[in-house]
Amino acid sequence: MRKGFTRKPQADEPATRSKNYITPAGLQRLKDEHRFLLTRERRAVTEVVTWAASNGDRSENADYQYGKRRLRQIDGRIRFLTKRIEAAEVGTRKRRERGKRRRGHSSARPCAMPMPQERSEW
Numbered sequence: 001m002r003k004g005f006t007r008k009p010q011a012d013e014p015a016t017r018s019k020n021y022i023t024p025a026g027l028q029r030l031k032d033e034h035r036f037l038l039t040r041e042r043r044a045v046t047e048v049v050t051w052a053a054s055n056g057d058r059s060e061n062a063d064y065q066y067g068k069r070r071l072r073q074i075d076g077r078i079r080f081l082t083k084r085i086e087a088a089e090v091g092t093r094k095r096r097e098r099g100k101r102r103r104g105h106s107s108a109r110p111c112a113m114p115m116p117q118e119r120s121e122w
Contacts, residue, residue: 019089027088034081042074 022030045067052063 018087020084020087021091022088024090024092027085027090030081030085030088034078034085037074037078037081042071042078045070045074 049064049067049071052058052061052067055061055064058064
């Protein structure tokens with residue numbers, strides 16, 4: 001048997017505990033999505049799953065199976081968003097305050113290298 005099947009499962013923790021640098025608007029979007037998933041989306045899918053479970057045989061019930069799958073996806077996304085929001089550190093500096101970008105030359109001055117001559121023999 002391969003070692004992959006014999007290892008004990010690891011705890012569900014991120015590999016690094018670094019900060020998630022984000023803009024205030026980006027943080028607000030994450031919070032809005034988190035709130036939407038908790039208050040509206042998950043609640044609606046739960047109602048569908050409850051109705052589908054009341055219909056009887058769950059092994060042949062597509063509404064129940066796909067509803068449960070969607071609930072797992074929603075729960076995973078909620079868990080991801082919760083971790084990102086907790087690790088968020090809002091950046092307040094604007095792009096102009098950070099200084100100039102360093103890409104070899106400034107876009108304000110013309111290029112110092114001469115342009116290659118076009119070949120007429122082609």
